[in-house]
Amino acid sequence: MERNVDLGGFLENKQNFIPHLSIDSVIFGFHQDQLKVLLLRVHDSGVWSLSGGFVRMEEGIDPAALRILRERTGLENVYLEQYHTFGHEDRSKKNTLADILDFGHTEEFRNSWLNKRFVSIGYYALVDFSKVNPTPDSFSDIAEWFDLKDLPPMIFDHREMIYKALESLRANLDTKLVGFNLLPETFTMPELQSLYETILGYPLRRNNFQRKMLSMDILERIEKLYTGAANKAPYLYKFKAPNVEAV
Amino acid sequence: MERNVDLGGFLENKQNFIPHLSIDSVIFGFHQDQLKVLLLRVHDSGVWSLSGGFVRMEEGIDPAALRILRERTGLENVYLEQYHTFGHEDRSKKNTLADILDFGHTEEFRNSWLNKRFVSIGYYALVDFSKVNPTPDSFSDIAEWFDLKDLPPMIFDHREMIYKALESLRANLDTKLVGFNLLPETFTMPELQSLYETILGYPLRRNNFQRKMLSMDILERIEKLYTGAANKAPYLYKFKAPNVEAV
DNA sequence: GCAAAAGTGTTTACTATACACCCATGA
DNA sequence: TCATGGGTGTATAGTAAACACTTTTGC
Structure with missing residues (x-):
């Protein structure tokens, strides 16, 4: 050809x-x-x-x-x-x-x-x-x-x-703590958890995951995110440290 | 020149x-x-x-x-x-x-x-x-x-x-568990500990180190080693798994 | 009010650490 | 028998996992 x-x-x-x-x-x-x-x-x-x-x-x-x-x-x-x-x-x-x-x-x-x-x-x-x-x-x-x-x-x-x-x-x-580079500036805790679960390939406990993330003191809680769904609105978070590590 | x-x-x-x-x-x-x-x-x-x-x-x-x-x-x-x-x-x-x-x-x-x-x-x-x-x-x-x-x-x-x-x-x-590759076939627990301390750069607790090593079930205890020193003779150990990992 | 999903509190289990003690050895 | 270093037992602290419950949202 x-x-x-x-x-x-x-x-x-x-x-x-x-x-x-x-x-x-x-x-x-x-x-x-x-x-x-x-x-x-x-x-x-x-x-x-x-x-x-x-x-x-x-x-x-x-x-x-x-x-x-x-x-x-x-x-x-x-x-x-x-x-x-x-x-x-x-x-x-x-x-x-x-x-x-x-x-x-x-x-x-x-x-x-x-x-x-x-x-x-x-x-x-x-x-x-x-x-x-x-x-x-x-x-x-x-x-x-x-x-x-x-x-x-x-x-x-x-x-x-x-x-x-x-x-x-x-x-x-x-x-x-590289995962945050895969997310936008702001994200919800369930989104972050889904990311972790997807990368690791196994499910994580919702409550323990949240506690662990918050205990590291690297997240800043912004306002709530109203998705229109019939459930409690999740908070938006922002990663405190700069998202990019130079090689 | x-x-x-x-x-x-x-x-x-x-x-x-x-x-x-x-x-x-x-x-x-x-x-x-x-x-x-x-x-x-x-x-x-x-x-x-x-x-x-x-x-x-x-x-x-x-x-x-x-x-x-x-x-x-x-x-x-x-x-x-x-x-x-x-x-x-x-x-x-x-x-x-x-x-x-x-x-x-x-x-x-x-x-x-x-x-x-x-x-x-x-x-x-x-x-x-x-x-x-x-x-x-x-x-x-x-x-x-x-x-x-x-x-x-x-x-x-x-x-x-x-x-x-x-x-x-x-x-x-x-x-x-790569440390064992730096030792001869047989070694004592204090020798192994010294190796770990040297690589890591800080001291480890003698008793806890021994427990940790033994709990991994990777060491086989051989006979005692009489050094001639005026103290209890340490046991000799052998690493169970093969010492070499091919690249 | 109800279902769905988010958030928080509490108990339990496990592991790491610290402390204490006993054992063998040669001088 | 004593000093020295090796080995073991036990209590405590800290963390991770499991379980239970409360809160918020739109229909």
């Missing part, structure tokens, strides 16, 4: 990227009581990938990850954390770009630096779902949120990267 | 290593109630470095780390854990090899792939001090244990890499 996909100068490595090294970010969001990841669909294919990119020769890896994240979400200040580096020798040998993008200049692509073995530094980002403006990159045509429990076919080892990121997120949930 | 240091083919990258990517391992040992790290002295200099190396083009990063570790310690089965990847753009611009090794073929070195910017994947290893056979590499002339509280001048950002590794070790001490 003849395709004419513009890879925006990536094939020639015009921007002088470090070869064999990539960055992939698992972008987590929370919407309708579900944990979501932002994925990119590889051009004209049924295969999806994480938000990824490369590191410029004079660029630090953290700034590179932030740059990539900005390009995919439009967000400037996001919680970003490096969690693992993936470097199995065969990690980019299944569901490869070459397999998926069997476009015109195949020969050029197969010989390009893009088609080589890559070691990828994994980051995960926690963002406010409602603020994200999903934007595809040169390798993709759509950016879309997926439920973590309903992931599409994915390129390389990106599925495993997501699961490992979730593990890290779980481990950091209590110690680093 | 004219020096003739043999870098064993590294200058020409004969072994086809991935450029700009290195692996550095913080090798922890425990000896005389002190936490130690194994360091290598850069040829004819007062500057020391971690055990490091490069990743071959067809080699996974974990096998590469194990290979390097084997070469520096002679050990086959070691507890090894990837903890962080260091990729600041300036990380290899201070205390560089070029500064330290101002040897004969300077021009060749300055232009070589070795003198470029490197992203380094950090691992830490936990080994039985008494079993290690410290062996320098092509860049160093001695391999020696250093007390963590008395580190010498170090190349690049290796000092920060050690501190970050210690943080990870502390965080994993209780959850992953």
